[in-house]
Structure formats: C-alpha cells, structure tokens
Amino acid sequence: MMKLIFSSPWVCRLGVALCVAPAISTAAASSGPSAWVLERVTVVDVKTGNLSPGMSLLIEGGKIARIASAASIARGSDIVRVDGAGRFVVPGYLDMHAHPLNAPDPRPSLKLMLSNGITGYRQMSGSPELLRARQEKKLEFDDSPALLAMPGTILTDALAPTPDAARGQVKKQKADGADFIKTVGLSSANFYAAGAEAQAQGLPYVGHMNMDVDVRQAARVMRSIEHLGPMEVMLLGCSSEEPAIRDGMAHAHVEPPQIGPPSTPQAQAAIARMIANPAMNVKPHQFANMRRVIDSFDATRCGELARELIKDGAWQAPTLIRLRTMELADDPAYRGDANLRFMPVPVQQMWRELSAQFGQRISQVDRDTYRRFFALQLRFVKLLQDSGVPLLAGSDAGGSIWVVPGFSLHQEFDLLEAAGLTPLQVLQSATINGARFLGREAHLGSVEAGRTADLVLLDDNPLGSVANLHRIAGVVRSGHYYDAPALHRLQATALP
Known part of the structure; x- marks a missing residue:
C-alpha cells in the first residue's frame, strides 16, 4: 500500500576518496491504498501559467493516473480521498x-x-x-x-x-x-x-x-x-x-592553498x-x-x-x-x-x-x-x-x-x-x-497525467506572489502524501 502520512563533516563535498556516504539503505515507504485522490484543487500549468480550478488527481502506483473535474472521478468506497479545496498544486x-x-x-x-x-x-x-x-x-x-x-x-x-x-x-x-x-x-x-x-x-x-x-x-x-x-x-x-x-x-x-593530506x-x-x-x-x-x-x-x-x-x-x-x-x-x-x-x-x-x-x-x-x-x-x-x-x-x-x-x-x-x-x-x-x-520532461517537472506524482500543495496562488511558494500545505513524493503536521515531524527528526 502507498504511504499516506497525516497529522565538519562537509569536507566530503570535495569528493575525496576517504569521504563516503554511510552504507545505509532503507526500504521503500510502507504501503497504503492502491489508489487515492487529491480532490478539489487548482492545478497550475507551469508551462503556460494557466490555472485549472476544481480538479482532482487520481494517484496510482506513484504516478498521476488521471486529472479530471472533481465530479467526474468516481467516489469508490475503497479510494482514500484527500480534500485540497482552496489549494493549488504545482510540481515538486x-x-x-x-x-x-x-x-x-x-x-x-x-x-x-x-x-x-x-x-x-x-x-x-x-x-x-x-x-x-x-x-x-x-x-x-x-x-x-x-x-x-x-x-x-x-x-x-x-x-x-x-x-x-x-x-x-x-x-x-x-x-x-x-x-x-x-x-x-x-x-x-x-x-x-x-x-x-x-x-x-x-x-x-x-x-x-x-x-x-x-x-x-x-x-x-x-x-x-x-x-x-x-x-x-x-x-x-x-x-x-x-x-x-x-x-x-x-x-x-592561482593554485589552491596547500593544506596537507586531507x-x-x-x-x-x-x-x-x-x-x-x-x-x-x-x-x-x-x-x-x-x-x-x-x-x-x-x-x-x-x-x-x-x-x-x-x-x-x-x-x-x-x-x-x-x-x-x-x-x-x-x-x-x-x-x-x-x-x-x-x-x-x-x-x-x-x-x-x-x-x-x-x-x-x-x-x-x-x-x-x-x-x-x-x-x-x-x-x-x-x-x-x-x-x-x-x-x-x-x-x-x-x-x-x-x-x-x-x-x-x-x-x-x-x-x-x-x-x-x-x-x-x-x-x-x-x-x-x-x-x-x-531530458526527463516526460516524467517530472509538470502536473500532468503519466508524470511521477511528485507534487507540492500550496495554500495560495503561486502565480500571484513568490511568497506563496513558501506556503506549503502538503507534499506528494512518488505518490506518498505528507500533510503539514507530517512535514513538521520530518523537520523535528532532522534536528541534531
């Protein structure tokens, strides 16, 4: 099932051989419903600047399977629905x-x-x-x-x-x-x-x-x-x-300063x-x-x-x-x-x-x-x-x-x-x-059917003000949805 989540070390940057990321491999996110719907949102077309209000996105298998008017996507009892009324969807x-x-x-x-x-x-x-x-x-x-x-x-x-x-x-x-x-x-x-x-x-x-x-x-x-x-x-x-x-x-x-073996x-x-x-x-x-x-x-x-x-x-x-x-x-x-x-x-x-x-x-x-x-x-x-x-x-x-x-x-x-x-x-x-x-325009960078479901849900119109790009209400990463409280918890776990 798909995850629905609701409410100096920096020397290695030089690529020095001794600096290797830890051998940490985590399993894919825990599964959730096979399909879910982000509904009643305004879809932002980043190519043209057009806005499409009152739309719903059907998310299946980590991808945007369909975008249609909210009324046209069936309300099956087995589909989890996330209400995005009043919000705007942009690509991640x-x-x-x-x-x-x-x-x-x-x-x-x-x-x-x-x-x-x-x-x-x-x-x-x-x-x-x-x-x-x-x-x-x-x-x-x-x-x-x-x-x-x-x-x-x-x-x-x-x-x-x-x-x-x-x-x-x-x-x-x-x-x-x-x-x-x-x-x-x-x-x-x-x-x-x-x-x-x-x-x-x-x-x-x-x-x-x-x-x-x-x-x-x-x-x-x-x-x-x-x-x-x-x-x-x-x-x-x-x-x-x-x-x-x-x-x-x-x-x-000018040669970089010689500071000895890294x-x-x-x-x-x-x-x-x-x-x-x-x-x-x-x-x-x-x-x-x-x-x-x-x-x-x-x-x-x-x-x-x-x-x-x-x-x-x-x-x-x-x-x-x-x-x-x-x-x-x-x-x-x-x-x-x-x-x-x-x-x-x-x-x-x-x-x-x-x-x-x-x-x-x-x-x-x-x-x-x-x-x-x-x-x-x-x-x-x-x-x-x-x-x-x-x-x-x-x-x-x-x-x-x-x-x-x-x-x-x-x-x-x-x-x-x-x-x-x-x-x-x-x-x-x-x-x-x-x-x-x-060269991956067919997979990411826009809110379109067939694209990977990497999305940001915003509280206000991002075309009205750059400040609205900061007003994040939720994030979808490869089909997994994080609401605002979940995002805050992520930040809390990132504290040193």
Missing part, C-alpha cells in the same frame, strides 16, 4: 545544485529538503564510492527527494594536472557511471581537454570556470555554468573593458572552512578587477553574451543564495536565522567564526565592492532571463556558509524575485526547467 521543487550526499549521514539534510517541497535534486559532487553505492542501491532513503543525477570526483588541477590526465579522468568517470562531469578551477588547457572529452563521451560538462577561461569559448563545451562563473569570470564578458582586464589577468590562475583532522577543518566561504580568500588585485567590471558593465555586450549562451545551449544555475552568503557573509540576519538549529553545533560555530573574520579580514571598501557586485549579479540574472537563457534554481546546500538544506532553496526563490523574475519564472526555474535540462 527541484534543487538543481546541492550536495546532501557528502555529509557523513545525509538523511537529516534530505528530510529537510523534502519537508520544504523539494522532491528531486542534482547532486553536484561525487566519488567512485558514491557512484558504487548508488549502483548498489545504498543511496535510497525514506522521506527523501529523488537523486536525479550525480558526477564522479570533481575535476581540479590536482586531480587532472595535464590535458591527457583530464581526458583520462573523464573516461574513468564515464566507466564508473557518472551522469555528468563537474569541473572546478581547471586551468584553461585542462578545462577544454576535459570539456571536449566529455562531449565525445556524451556526458554533460558543468561547473565553475577559472579566470583564464573565456566564457564565450567555455559555453561551447559546457552544459551548465554554476554560480554565474563564479565571481567576475562570467560578468567579465559584459565589460566594455574586457580585453584590457583580461590582458592583465593572463597569468591570474586525511588529517587539521586539513579537513581547513578544507571545510575554505569551502564554506572562498570569497574570504579573494586578493586585492581581484577586488580591483571586480570594481573595473562593475564600473564598465555594458548591457549591450551582455545581451550579445546571452545570445551566445543560448546558441551554445549553456544553461545557468545562479545559486544566488550561495553568492549572497559568501559576498555578504557578515549580514546579521544570517547569524539570527532560526533555521540554524538544524545544523550541527560545530558547523554553526564555524559559520559564526567565519562571519566575524569576514568583517576583520575584508576591508570596508572591499565589502562595499561585494555589495555592489551582488547587485550587479542580480541585474545580470534578470538580463539572462529576459534574453531567454534558461535558468535552474539551486541552493548549493552542503557546507556553504549560512546555507541550510531545504530552507535555502526558498531563499533562492526570494532572490530570483529580487532580481526581477516573475512568480511563474521562479516556479519554472525550480520545476519544468530542471526536468528539461535533465
């Missing part, structure tokens, strides 16, 4: 940039994600061990979103120090079962070698660009660009001074802090370049860049919440966030220490630069959306400073709204866009 939210599986025990993070309406996620860092665990079905958990895609170990210059090594790593990860290749900080020659090999192997190539990589050339091999670059690497393409700035950065590649506790702690906020390690000349990029922003050049991104099929996962928590890490609102209680105490302590150090290590002038730069990043996202560049909602949950799993995707919704996106566009970035990116 997809977090398209997250790292929950790199925690020693991912279950609390996954529960927080599901309790916030996230029914699927793209895991953005992996390892041979994680890929093997997935093949052995050891990454299937109760009360969890679906794992939609996962890479092998993130490609860095340390792992792939030459073009030949980069190509070899791509081939190995293909053999290991990776769904895509993730790159972070690869220098130019290694970056393009890995990208070309990924294309040859039929694997999407995604991730970060180093400063010696030109975004226009990178877009030809990248399927998705994460974090808007990150930093100024992408916005440099919108600068009227790009040639001069790029000439001055010709030798700007097996030592000291090195693990150093890596965790570096991951939490790399914006604390930006050098003075980089701030100077950032100011030049801000002051020379050219909307016309930016529009030309957007058209090239569209032509090359380079999607964008801005993760604005991750950018803001890095660049505005000393915002007092983060230290007072009630949702910090869901994070382990050592993680909370580390984040608070890093926030205090941010104000000490980054000058007032440079903190002002970060604030101006974040405002420009918001403007850039709006320009991308208006130009037709497809966007993916993602939170980067899994070690980033102030980013709490589940809740952070809702913060992303608010920041996308602050950038100027409409409620429908925000909803699309978290639903149908992710399904299209993954």
Whole structure:
C-alpha cells in the first residue's frame, strides 16, 4: 500500500576518496491504498501559467493516473480521498545544485529538503564510492527527494594536472557511471581537454570556470555554468573593458592553498572552512578587477553574451543564495536565522567564526565592492532571463556558509524575485526547467497525467506572489502524501 502520512563533516563535498556516504539503505515507504485522490484543487500549468480550478488527481502506483473535474472521478468506497479545496498544486521543487550526499549521514539534510517541497535534486559532487553505492542501491532513503543525477570526483588541477590526465579522468568517470562531469578551477588547457572529452563521451560538462577561461569559448563545451562563473569570470564578458582586464589577468590562475593530506583532522577543518566561504580568500588585485567590471558593465555586450549562451545551449544555475552568503557573509540576519538549529553545533560555530573574520579580514571598501557586485549579479540574472537563457534554481546546500538544506532553496526563490523574475519564472526555474535540462520532461517537472506524482500543495496562488511558494500545505513524493503536521515531524527528526 502507498504511504499516506497525516497529522565538519562537509569536507566530503570535495569528493575525496576517504569521504563516503554511510552504507545505509532503507526500504521503500510502507504501503497504503492502491489508489487515492487529491480532490478539489487548482492545478497550475507551469508551462503556460494557466490555472485549472476544481480538479482532482487520481494517484496510482506513484504516478498521476488521471486529472479530471472533481465530479467526474468516481467516489469508490475503497479510494482514500484527500480534500485540497482552496489549494493549488504545482510540481515538486527541484534543487538543481546541492550536495546532501557528502555529509557523513545525509538523511537529516534530505528530510529537510523534502519537508520544504523539494522532491528531486542534482547532486553536484561525487566519488567512485558514491557512484558504487548508488549502483548498489545504498543511496535510497525514506522521506527523501529523488537523486536525479550525480558526477564522479570533481575535476581540479590536482586531480587532472595535464590535458591527457583530464581526458583520462573523464573516461574513468564515464566507466564508473557518472551522469555528468563537474569541473572546478581547471586551468584553461585542462578545462577544454576535459570539456571536449566529455562531449565525445556524451556526458554533460558543468561547473565553475577559472579566470583564464573565456566564457564565450567555455559555453561551447559546457552544459551548465554554476554560480554565474563564479565571481567576475562570467560578468567579465559584459565589460566594455574586457580585453584590457583580461590582458592583465593572463597569468591570474592561482593554485589552491596547500593544506596537507586531507586525511588529517587539521586539513579537513581547513578544507571545510575554505569551502564554506572562498570569497574570504579573494586578493586585492581581484577586488580591483571586480570594481573595473562593475564600473564598465555594458548591457549591450551582455545581451550579445546571452545570445551566445543560448546558441551554445549553456544553461545557468545562479545559486544566488550561495553568492549572497559568501559576498555578504557578515549580514546579521544570517547569524539570527532560526533555521540554524538544524545544523550541527560545530558547523554553526564555524559559520559564526567565519562571519566575524569576514568583517576583520575584508576591508570596508572591499565589502562595499561585494555589495555592489551582488547587485550587479542580480541585474545580470534578470538580463539572462529576459534574453531567454534558461535558468535552474539551486541552493548549493552542503557546507556553504549560512546555507541550510531545504530552507535555502526558498531563499533562492526570494532572490530570483529580487532580481526581477516573475512568480511563474521562479516556479519554472525550480520545476519544468530542471526536468528539461535533465531530458526527463516526460516524467517530472509538470502536473500532468503519466508524470511521477511528485507534487507540492500550496495554500495560495503561486502565480500571484513568490511568497506563496513558501506556503506549503502538503507534499506528494512518488505518490506518498505528507500533510503539514507530517512535514513538521520530518523537520523535528532532522534536528541534531
């Protein structure tokens, strides 16, 4: 029967071999009725923005079997009925940039994600061990979103120090079962070698660009660009001074700090802090370049860049919440966030220490630069959306400073709204866009017959206000229904 439920560990994110998710495999959810009906709801068409009130959804075998007017679905005595009168049904939210599986025990993070309406996620860092665990079905958990895609170990210059090594790593990860290749900080020659090999192997190539990589050339091999670059690497393409700035950065590649073997506790702690906020390690000349990029922003050049991104099929996962928590890490609102209680105490302590150090290590002038730069990043996202560049909602949950799993995707919704996106566009970035990116539009991302029953039940019209995306009355995950009290219980079990 189908379940009807009613009323620092984060060093592993690097995909280091020693970091493996626990060998925990949970059985499928307990069974319930063979069929049930969610009735008298308004169905939201995320493709068109149309609303269909007074509808009922027949759920069978974890799928939406039928959608029809409430009066037309037979009221058999053996069918459980959930009354959704006055509520709105949207597809389950997809977090398209997250790292929950790199925690020693991912279950609390996954529960927080599901309790916030996230029914699927793209895991953005992996390892041979994680890929093997997935093949052995050891990454299937109760009360969890679906794992939609996962890479092998993130490609860095340390792992792939030459073009030949980069190509070899791509081939190995293909053999290991990776769904895509993730790159972070690869220098130019290694970056393009890995990208070309990924294309040859039929694997999407995604991730970060180093400063010696030109975004226009990178877009030809990248399927998705994460974090808007990150930093100024992408916005440099919108600068009227790009040639001069790029000439001055010709030798700007900086190797990551050498902090010793990752097996030592000291090195693990150093890596965790570096991951939490790399914006604390930006050098003075980089701030100077950032100011030049801000002051020379050219909307016309930016529009030309957007058209090239569209032509090359380079999607964008801005993760604005991750950018803001890095660049505005000393915002007092983060230290007072009630949702910090869901994070382990050592993680909370580390984040608070890093926030205090941010104000000490980054000058007032440079903190002002970060604030101006974040405002420009918001403007850039709006320009991308208006130009037709497809966007993916993602939170980067899994070690980033102030980013709490589940809740952070809702913060992303608010920041996308602050950038100027409409409620429908925000909803699309978290639903149908992710399904299209993954090539799984026939299975998820919309409320249609035949789709997996991954749904969010909202108290008010999500097309009227982004705030209504937060007003979750219930979640359906693979046909299993969780009402609001059940979601609250999930959160309670996720407390450390």
